[in-house]
Amino acid sequence: MVQQVVVLGAGQMGNGIAQVCAQSGYHVTVVDISEQQQAAAQATIAKNLARLVGKGSLTEDDKIATLSRLSFAQAIPHADFDLLIEAVSENVALKAKLLSEASLKLKENAIIASNTSSISLTQLAMVTNRPDRVIGMHFMNPVPVMQLVEVIRSLTTSEATFTVVQQVIEKMGKTMVVSQDAPGFIVNRILMPMINEAIFTLYEGIASPEDIDTAMKLGTNQPMGPLALADLIGLDTCLAIMTVLYEGFSDSKYRPCPLLRNYVNAGWLGRKSGRGFYEYGAK
Ligand code: NAD
Secondary structure, eight states, X not given: OOOEEEEEOOSHHHHHHHHHHHHTTOEEXXXXXXXXXXHHHHHHHHHHHHHHHHHTSSOHHHHHHHHHTEEEESSOOOSOOSEEEEOOOSOHHHHHHHHHHHHHHSOTTOXXXXXXXXSOHHHHHTTSSOGGGEEEEEEOSSTTTOOEEEEEEOTTOOHHHHHXXXXXXXXXXXXXEEEEXXXXXXXXXXXXXXXXXXHHHXXXXXXXXXXXXXXXXXXXXXXXXXXXXHHHHOHHHHHHHHHHHHHHHTOGGGOOOHHHHHHHHTTOOBGGGTBSSSBOOOO
Protein backbone atom coordinates (compact mmCIF):
# COMPACT_ATOMS: atom_id res chain seq x y z
CA MET A 1 0.00 0.00 0.00
CA VAL A 2 1.27 3.45 -0.88
CA GLN A 3 1.71 5.84 2.06
CA GLN A 4 4.86 7.82 1.39
CA VAL A 5 5.47 9.50 -1.95
CA VAL A 6 8.52 11.33 -3.24
CA VAL A 7 7.98 13.77 -6.10
CA LEU A 8 11.22 14.44 -7.97
CA GLY A 9 11.14 17.89 -9.58
CA ALA A 10 9.27 20.89 -8.17
CA GLY A 11 8.46 22.67 -11.44
CA GLN A 12 4.96 23.43 -12.64
CA MET A 13 4.06 19.73 -12.87
CA GLY A 14 5.90 18.58 -9.75
CA ASN A 15 4.19 21.10 -7.51
CA GLY A 16 0.75 20.15 -8.85
CA ILE A 17 1.42 16.43 -8.45
CA ALA A 18 2.67 17.03 -4.91
CA GLN A 19 -0.44 19.04 -4.03
CA VAL A 20 -2.81 16.37 -5.35
CA CYS A 21 -0.89 13.58 -3.58
CA ALA A 22 -0.94 15.48 -0.27
CA GLN A 23 -4.65 16.30 -0.66
CA SER A 24 -5.28 12.59 -1.23
CA GLY A 25 -3.70 11.77 2.16
CA TYR A 26 -0.20 10.73 1.12
CA HIS A 27 2.89 12.00 2.91
CA VAL A 28 4.88 13.75 0.21
CA THR A 29 8.49 14.86 -0.03
CA VAL A 30 9.20 17.16 -2.96
CA VAL A 31 12.80 17.02 -4.19
CA ASP A 32 14.40 19.63 -6.44
CA ILE A 33 18.03 20.69 -6.82
CA SER A 34 16.89 24.30 -7.02
CA GLU A 35 16.00 25.86 -3.67
CA GLN A 36 14.25 28.62 -5.58
CA GLN A 37 12.00 26.06 -7.28
CA GLN A 38 11.28 24.40 -3.91
CA ALA A 39 10.26 27.74 -2.41
CA ALA A 40 8.15 28.62 -5.46
CA ALA A 41 6.41 25.23 -5.32
CA GLN A 42 5.66 25.62 -1.62
CA ALA A 43 4.20 29.09 -2.22
CA THR A 44 2.13 27.91 -5.20
CA ILE A 45 0.64 24.99 -3.26
CA ALA A 46 -0.18 27.21 -0.26
CA LYS A 47 -1.84 29.74 -2.59
CA ASN A 48 -3.82 27.05 -4.45
CA LEU A 49 -5.10 25.53 -1.19
CA ALA A 50 -6.02 28.96 0.20
CA ARG A 51 -8.01 29.62 -2.98
CA LEU A 52 -9.89 26.33 -2.48
CA VAL A 53 -10.71 27.36 1.11
CA GLY A 54 -11.91 30.73 -0.20
CA LYS A 55 -14.22 28.98 -2.67
CA GLY A 56 -15.56 26.71 0.06
CA SER A 57 -14.30 23.49 -1.55
CA LEU A 58 -11.72 22.80 1.19
CA THR A 59 -11.91 23.41 4.92
CA GLU A 60 -9.23 25.35 6.76
CA ASP A 61 -8.46 22.19 8.78
CA ASP A 62 -7.98 20.15 5.58
CA LYS A 63 -5.68 22.84 4.23
CA ILE A 64 -3.53 22.71 7.36
CA ALA A 65 -3.51 18.90 7.33
CA THR A 66 -2.54 18.86 3.63
CA LEU A 67 0.33 21.30 4.18
CA SER A 68 1.54 19.25 7.15
CA ARG A 69 1.89 16.21 4.87
CA LEU A 70 4.30 18.08 2.57
CA SER A 71 8.03 18.55 2.96
CA PHE A 72 10.79 19.75 0.65
CA ALA A 73 14.37 18.61 0.12
CA GLN A 74 17.30 18.92 -2.27
CA ALA A 75 17.96 15.17 -2.46
CA ILE A 76 15.92 12.06 -1.66
CA PRO A 77 16.18 12.08 2.15
CA HIS A 78 15.58 8.40 3.01
CA ALA A 79 14.68 5.07 1.44
CA ASP A 80 11.27 4.62 2.98
CA PHE A 81 9.12 5.78 0.05
CA ASP A 82 6.53 3.50 -1.57
CA LEU A 83 6.19 5.52 -4.77
CA LEU A 84 8.46 7.97 -6.59
CA ILE A 85 6.88 10.23 -9.19
CA GLU A 86 9.52 11.85 -11.37
CA ALA A 87 8.70 15.24 -12.93
CA VAL A 88 12.06 16.79 -13.88
CA SER A 89 12.69 18.49 -17.23
CA GLU A 90 11.85 16.50 -20.39
CA ASN A 91 15.42 15.34 -21.03
CA VAL A 92 16.12 11.65 -21.44
CA ALA A 93 19.73 11.80 -20.17
CA LEU A 94 18.67 13.70 -17.03
CA LYS A 95 15.71 11.39 -16.31
CA ALA A 96 17.84 8.28 -16.90
CA LYS A 97 20.56 9.51 -14.55
CA LEU A 98 18.14 10.49 -11.77
CA LEU A 99 16.00 7.35 -12.02
CA SER A 100 19.03 5.09 -12.04
CA GLU A 101 20.41 6.83 -8.92
CA ALA A 102 17.00 6.85 -7.20
CA SER A 103 16.45 3.15 -7.82
CA LEU A 104 19.66 2.35 -5.95
CA LYS A 105 18.40 4.35 -2.99
CA LEU A 106 14.72 3.37 -2.74
CA LYS A 107 13.50 0.26 -0.95
CA GLU A 108 13.17 -2.84 -3.09
CA ASN A 109 9.40 -2.85 -3.61
CA ALA A 110 9.01 0.89 -4.27
CA ILE A 111 7.40 1.86 -7.56
CA ILE A 112 9.03 4.42 -9.87
CA ALA A 113 6.65 6.44 -12.04
CA SER A 114 7.65 9.05 -14.59
CA ASN A 115 5.50 11.99 -15.63
CA THR A 116 7.32 12.14 -18.95
CA SER A 117 5.24 13.55 -21.81
CA SER A 118 6.81 11.42 -24.50
CA ILE A 119 9.96 9.50 -23.56
CA SER A 120 9.98 5.70 -23.78
CA LEU A 121 9.11 4.15 -20.43
CA THR A 122 10.87 0.95 -21.46
CA GLN A 123 14.08 2.94 -22.00
CA LEU A 124 13.71 4.56 -18.58
CA ALA A 125 12.77 1.25 -16.90
CA MET A 126 15.95 -0.41 -18.14
CA VAL A 127 18.26 2.09 -16.42
CA THR A 128 16.78 1.14 -13.04
CA ASN A 129 17.29 -1.98 -10.91
CA ARG A 130 13.53 -2.78 -11.10
CA PRO A 131 12.16 -2.64 -14.69
CA ASP A 132 8.95 -4.40 -13.59
CA ARG A 133 8.17 -1.60 -11.12
CA VAL A 134 8.56 1.33 -13.54
CA ILE A 135 5.50 2.90 -15.15
CA GLY A 136 4.34 6.15 -16.76
CA MET A 137 1.96 8.44 -14.85
CA HIS A 138 1.38 11.35 -17.21
CA PHE A 139 -0.56 14.10 -15.46
CA MET A 140 -2.03 17.08 -17.30
CA ASN A 141 -1.32 20.75 -16.62
CA PRO A 142 -2.54 22.24 -14.26
CA VAL A 143 -2.56 19.00 -12.27
CA PRO A 144 -5.03 20.00 -9.50
CA VAL A 145 -7.59 21.00 -12.16
CA MET A 146 -7.17 18.50 -14.97
CA GLN A 147 -9.01 15.21 -14.58
CA LEU A 148 -6.85 12.92 -16.69
CA VAL A 149 -3.88 10.72 -15.88
CA GLU A 150 -2.48 8.79 -18.84
CA VAL A 151 -0.87 5.58 -17.61
CA ILE A 152 1.88 4.09 -19.76
CA ARG A 153 2.90 0.48 -19.45
CA SER A 154 6.48 -0.17 -20.47
CA LEU A 155 7.25 -3.53 -22.05
CA THR A 156 8.46 -4.62 -18.61
CA THR A 157 5.76 -3.13 -16.28
CA SER A 158 4.23 -5.82 -14.09
CA GLU A 159 0.51 -6.27 -13.49
CA ALA A 160 1.08 -5.69 -9.75
CA THR A 161 2.69 -2.29 -10.45
CA PHE A 162 -0.16 -1.33 -12.74
CA THR A 163 -2.74 -2.25 -10.09
CA VAL A 164 -1.05 -0.16 -7.37
CA VAL A 165 -0.88 2.88 -9.66
CA GLN A 166 -4.51 2.40 -10.68
CA GLN A 167 -5.46 2.50 -6.97
CA VAL A 168 -3.43 5.68 -6.40
CA ILE A 169 -5.18 7.41 -9.30
CA GLU A 170 -8.57 6.31 -7.96
CA LYS A 171 -7.70 7.72 -4.55
CA MET A 172 -6.81 11.03 -6.24
CA GLY A 173 -10.27 11.01 -7.82
CA LYS A 174 -8.81 11.24 -11.30
CA THR A 175 -9.67 9.38 -14.50
CA MET A 176 -7.16 7.05 -16.10
CA VAL A 177 -6.52 6.08 -19.69
CA VAL A 178 -3.96 3.43 -20.60
CA SER A 179 -1.42 3.66 -23.38
CA GLN A 180 1.20 1.27 -24.61
CA ASP A 181 4.75 2.60 -24.74
CA ALA A 182 5.05 4.52 -28.04
CA PRO A 183 6.43 8.03 -28.68
CA GLY A 184 4.03 10.68 -27.31
CA PHE A 185 1.62 8.00 -26.01
CA ILE A 186 -1.97 9.15 -26.76
CA VAL A 187 -2.26 12.79 -25.73
CA ASN A 188 0.95 14.25 -27.09
CA ARG A 189 0.99 12.16 -30.22
CA ILE A 190 -2.18 13.98 -31.20
CA LEU A 191 -1.80 17.33 -29.42
CA MET A 192 1.82 18.22 -30.18
CA PRO A 193 1.67 17.96 -34.00
CA MET A 194 -1.32 20.33 -33.82
CA ILE A 195 0.63 22.82 -31.70
CA ASN A 196 3.66 22.46 -34.01
CA GLU A 197 1.43 23.12 -37.03
CA ALA A 198 0.06 26.24 -35.35
CA ILE A 199 3.67 27.42 -34.92
CA PHE A 200 4.33 26.71 -38.63
CA THR A 201 1.22 28.76 -39.46
CA LEU A 202 2.73 31.67 -37.52
CA TYR A 203 6.24 31.07 -38.95
CA GLU A 204 4.94 31.22 -42.51
CA GLY A 205 3.17 34.53 -41.81
CA ILE A 206 -0.26 33.06 -42.46
CA ALA A 207 -1.86 34.71 -39.40
CA SER A 208 -1.13 36.45 -36.10
CA PRO A 209 -0.89 34.46 -32.82
CA GLU A 210 -4.20 35.98 -31.70
CA ASP A 211 -5.99 34.98 -34.92
CA ILE A 212 -4.53 31.46 -34.89
CA ASP A 213 -5.73 30.96 -31.32
CA THR A 214 -9.12 32.58 -31.90
CA ALA A 215 -9.61 30.43 -35.01
CA MET A 216 -9.03 27.24 -33.05
CA LYS A 217 -10.98 28.35 -29.97
CA LEU A 218 -14.10 29.55 -31.71
CA GLY A 219 -13.77 27.36 -34.81
CA THR A 220 -13.08 24.03 -33.14
CA ASN A 221 -14.40 24.64 -29.64
CA GLN A 222 -11.09 24.37 -27.81
CA PRO A 223 -10.95 26.14 -24.44
CA MET A 224 -7.49 27.51 -25.26
CA GLY A 225 -5.76 28.23 -28.55
CA PRO A 226 -2.74 26.07 -29.46
CA LEU A 227 -0.16 28.87 -29.06
CA ALA A 228 -1.49 29.88 -25.63
CA LEU A 229 -1.47 26.20 -24.69
CA ALA A 230 2.14 25.86 -25.91
CA ASP A 231 3.06 28.81 -23.65
CA LEU A 232 1.33 27.07 -20.74
CA ILE A 233 3.08 23.75 -21.37
CA GLY A 234 6.50 25.39 -21.86
CA LEU A 235 8.14 25.75 -25.27
CA ASP A 236 11.22 23.77 -24.15
CA THR A 237 8.90 20.89 -23.24
CA CYS A 238 7.04 21.21 -26.58
CA LEU A 239 10.34 21.08 -28.49
CA ALA A 240 11.53 18.10 -26.46
CA ILE A 241 8.28 16.21 -27.18
CA MET A 242 8.38 17.00 -30.93
CA THR A 243 11.99 15.79 -31.02
CA VAL A 244 10.99 12.50 -29.36
CA LEU A 245 8.16 12.06 -31.93
CA TYR A 246 10.47 12.97 -34.85
CA GLU A 247 13.25 10.64 -33.76
CA GLY A 248 10.98 7.92 -32.37
CA PHE A 249 9.00 7.50 -35.59
CA SER A 250 11.83 8.57 -37.98
CA ASP A 251 9.13 10.46 -39.84
CA SER A 252 9.59 14.00 -41.21
CA LYS A 253 5.94 14.85 -40.52
CA TYR A 254 6.96 15.38 -36.89
CA ARG A 255 9.84 17.83 -37.63
CA PRO A 256 9.85 20.62 -35.03
CA CYS A 257 9.13 24.05 -36.50
CA PRO A 258 12.35 26.16 -36.73
CA LEU A 259 10.52 29.02 -35.02
CA LEU A 260 9.89 26.80 -31.98
CA ARG A 261 13.62 26.01 -31.85
CA ASN A 262 14.49 29.69 -32.05
CA TYR A 263 12.10 30.67 -29.27
CA VAL A 264 13.72 28.05 -27.06
CA ASN A 265 17.20 29.31 -28.09
CA ALA A 266 16.10 32.81 -27.05
CA GLY A 267 14.91 31.54 -23.64
CA TRP A 268 11.32 32.44 -24.54
CA LEU A 269 9.82 29.38 -22.90
CA GLY A 270 6.26 30.64 -22.37
CA ARG A 271 4.58 31.50 -19.08
CA LYS A 272 7.33 30.10 -16.91
CA SER A 273 9.93 32.53 -18.35
CA GLY A 274 7.50 35.44 -18.78
CA ARG A 275 7.51 35.38 -22.58
CA GLY A 276 6.54 32.96 -25.31
CA PHE A 277 4.07 33.59 -28.11
CA TYR A 278 2.50 36.05 -25.65
CA GLU A 279 3.99 38.25 -22.92
CA TYR A 280 3.31 37.45 -19.25
CA GLY A 281 5.33 40.12 -17.44
CA ALA A 282 8.94 39.77 -16.33
CA LYS A 283 10.01 36.59 -14.51
P1 NAD B 1 9.64 22.64 -15.29
O1 NAD B 1 10.73 23.21 -16.12
O2 NAD B 1 8.57 23.54 -14.75
O3 NAD B 1 10.26 21.86 -14.02
C1 NAD B 1 11.34 20.97 -14.10
C2 NAD B 1 11.97 20.90 -12.71
O4 NAD B 1 13.01 19.90 -12.72
C3 NAD B 1 12.63 22.21 -12.26
O5 NAD B 1 12.08 22.62 -11.03
C4 NAD B 1 14.09 21.84 -12.12
O6 NAD B 1 14.77 22.57 -11.08
C5 NAD B 1 13.99 20.36 -11.81
N1 NAD B 1 15.24 19.65 -12.01
C6 NAD B 1 16.10 19.75 -13.05
N2 NAD B 1 17.18 18.97 -12.82
C7 NAD B 1 16.99 18.37 -11.61
C8 NAD B 1 17.75 17.48 -10.82
N3 NAD B 1 18.95 17.04 -11.24
N4 NAD B 1 17.26 17.06 -9.63
C9 NAD B 1 16.06 17.52 -9.19
N5 NAD B 1 15.29 18.37 -9.90
C10 NAD B 1 15.75 18.81 -11.09
O7 NAD B 1 9.00 21.47 -16.15
P2 NAD B 1 7.51 20.85 -16.07
O8 NAD B 1 6.64 21.57 -17.02
O9 NAD B 1 7.11 20.71 -14.65
O10 NAD B 1 7.77 19.40 -16.70
C11 NAD B 1 8.31 18.34 -15.93
C12 NAD B 1 7.97 17.03 -16.60
O11 NAD B 1 6.56 16.92 -16.73
C13 NAD B 1 8.55 16.85 -18.01
O12 NAD B 1 8.90 15.51 -18.20
C14 NAD B 1 7.37 17.22 -18.90
O13 NAD B 1 7.45 16.64 -20.17
C15 NAD B 1 6.23 16.65 -18.09
N6 NAD B 1 4.90 17.24 -18.37
C16 NAD B 1 4.78 18.57 -18.58
C17 NAD B 1 3.52 19.11 -18.84
C18 NAD B 1 3.35 20.58 -19.05
O14 NAD B 1 2.26 21.01 -19.49
N7 NAD B 1 4.34 21.40 -18.77
C19 NAD B 1 2.39 18.28 -18.88
C20 NAD B 1 2.55 16.91 -18.63
C21 NAD B 1 3.82 16.40 -18.39
